[in-house]
Amino acid sequence: MVYDLIIIGAGVIGGAAARELSRYNLSILSLEKEEDVCCGISKGNTGIIHTPALVHENTKKAEYTVRANHRWEKISSELGFEFQRTGALILGFSEEDRITLEKYKETGEKNQKTFSDDSRPPVQYRIIEGAELFTKEPGLNPEVKLALHTPDAGRVMPYEYGTALWENAVANGVELKLECQVASLKREKNIPEETESTQNLLVTDSVWEVKTSKGAFLSRYIINAAGHGSVELGKSAGFPEHSVEKVKGQYIILDRKKSPKINNILFQAPAKGKSKLGKGILVTNTVYGNLLIGPDARWIEKDENAETDIESIREILSGAEKSCRSIESKYAIKTFAGIRPKPKGGDFIIEMKDGFINLCGIESPGLTSSPAIADEIIQMLKDEGLLLSKKPDFNPIRKPIVKSLLNLDMKEVIRRSELPDSDLKKLICRCEQVPLKRIMDGIERGIPVTTIDGVRRRTRAGQGSCQGGFCGDHIRPILSEKSGIPVEEMKSREEARAYPRITPADIRKIL
């Protein structure tokens, strides 16, 4: 069979494209090398829906941020993931910073003017200071002098969004193959005569042959959304070898039950000469209430992975204290890292040749931009001749997995932890109070879940202070029964993937 489309990479960019394309009568195959969706860049990031005020003018990044930013309420209500439009404060500490903040304000206004595609009134950005600032954000460090308020910033849990996209795409007919690594791509001149396709192919038409760890597949169009893998794949399809550096960012996350409530997302005006390193150390609550601080920025060599180190953790702690008085890092429960694909030219690379869409260097604000990048992909495919007829039975709705967080007292937690194994009310994760019902819901949605990490990302089991120390042993047999993978094998797969990380105990030692 010849597919109409193959999407390589199951992160948020591939997912946004897959979901949008699943609205049409197309045969779509998605190939992902990991054992689950959202295991790459889309897993370890800040999860901010950015304001156009922080994005360079006259770039694709600015265009997509403007075009996507206002759509998140609708997308989250359709796909059942948590989205909060909290607004952001970009903090200034001196009169020099005032000039930087004025520049951001101007950039935000210009970006909206240039790229806004409807008649919505423009979002107003304002510099605030004094009592107004400290009323808006009472926990600020008194050293903060002023801030740019951008009401259009928001936040999501990036992997909750990504999983929702993929669940919805699969429910609407997209075929997803996990643990299927693409090795090479080749343009085939003539297709075999007896091949099937949902579009009328001529035997003289050219198609792509995609060689993978699970065999070869044919497709008329390819979307290369392979994150860090996309430069190599693009090269094998005949594109130039784009220069994309790797920049690691590390984070600390605090126990949600001990986290202070921060009203806004807090950025900092970059220190003089450091604008390349981004907007300082960010401080925010996640959508589920944990305090999240980070990331730093370190250029890394090719093969370095997502481990964390004490030098970065120190930098993050002192950077966050510049913004907020009382961050109690003793309540840290985890450190993690993400790696940005930084294109040398500074902007996203989105290009098309011979029915192959090549996406490279999709760094921040790639998550924010993903709905608009999906639109761009569809437009490119239409321009290239792909026929798009709407499916009458497309269903945009995906039901949430995490509907609300329980707040039971300890007595009730113990009672519900001791219910029989078959009782859906039985608590599997005590820290985050996750019942068996939610675990079953998370793993029965059309995408095979074979790891503790996959359950953690979908249900919050294991995201509390013990980080899965208790619930892991309860979840493994459930997964084993579903997937047929023996419990011992599951454990060794997890160990093989685990990176050395700075632990909460290490953090307490340096306080």
Ligand SMILES: Cc1cc2nc3c(=O)[nH]c(=O)nc-3n(C[C@H](O)[C@H](O)[C@H](O)COP(=O)(O)OP(=O)(O)OC[C@H]3O[C@@H](n4cnc5c(N)ncnc54)[C@H](O)[C@@H]3O)c2cc1C
């Ligand atoms: C530290 C950090 C902070 C960030 N913060 C923000 C933010 O706050 N807001 C924002 O808007 N954006 C942010 N971003 C950017 C955002 O996370 C990315 O733009 C987005 O997640 C990129 O998604 P993707 O689908 O392109 O890549 P990925 O999520 O990496 O997906 C690509 C997939 O392709 C798979 N793959 C690779 N090679 C192959 C192969 N050969 N065969 C099959 N599969 C393959 C990978 O396993 C991976 O799953 C941040 C990024 C980082 C690193």
